[in-house]
Amino acid sequence: QAQLVESGGGLVQTGGSLRLSCAASGRTFTTSTMGWFRQVPGKDREFVAGVKWIGENTYYADYADSVKGRFTIFRDNGKSTLYLQMNSLKPEDTAVYFCAARYPGQLAVVVPASAYAYWGQGTQVTVSS
Numbered sequence: 001q002a003q004l005v006e007s008g009g010g011l012v013q014t015g016g017s018l019r020l021s022c023a024a025s026g027r028t029f030t031t032s033t034m035g036w037f038r039q040v041p042g043k044d045r046e047f048v049a050g051v052k053w054i055g056e057n058t059y060y061a062d063y064a065d066s067v068k069g070r071f072t073i074f075r076d077n078g079k080s081t082l083y084l085q086m087n088s089l090k091p092e093d094t095a096v097y098f099c100a101a102r103y104p105g106q107l108a109v110v111v112p113a114s115a116y117a118y119w120g121q122g123t124q125v126t127v128s129s
Contacts, residue, residue, distance in 0.1 A: 002026045002118040004099045009123030016089050016127070022082040022099030022120055029080040033102040036073060036084045037113055038095035038125075045098065049073040049084060050109030062109045067093075089127045096122040 008020040020036070035050030051061045051073050061073050072085040082099055100116035102108075108115070 002032075002101050004101060004118055004120035006097065006099045006120040006123040009097060009125045011126045011128065012089055013128050014090060017085070017087045018089065018125060020084040020086070020097055020099075020123060020125075022084075024080045024082065024099075024101065028104060029075075030077045032104065033107055033109055034075070034082050035100050035102075035109060035116060036082075037098045037100055037116075038093075039098065039122075040095045045113040046095075047110060047113070048097070051075060051082070052107050052109050060109070086125070089125075091127045091129045094125060094127050096124050098122045 002024060003026045005023045006020060008018060010018060012018055031053040033052040036048040037045045038048050039045040047064055048067055049063045049071055051059050054060050063071060070088045075082045099120040101118040103117045
């Protein structure tokens, strides 16, 4: 069983930056595929970024087109923490952001939210115009 706890959300102006953190516990973090999703009221949870282990100390990351070049996903295995660095934020980035992890051995990153097994409670990000 995995426990995921997000932090770092808040209110920021357009063009600003935020860094979200996701502290993981309870399972093997190093080789787990993990991702960030976001959700606004009335819409499905949307994939933002994900990262999977591809061997040794190497990871592969993928991003939604809407955040490429602005967001960076990275992890600190020593701290069992996943991060999402968000730069050049736009009002349309406003959402609740969730950290998620897949079951061990499930490697694909860009899959529907339903394919991720473990979820944090979410953290609100609001970008003012």
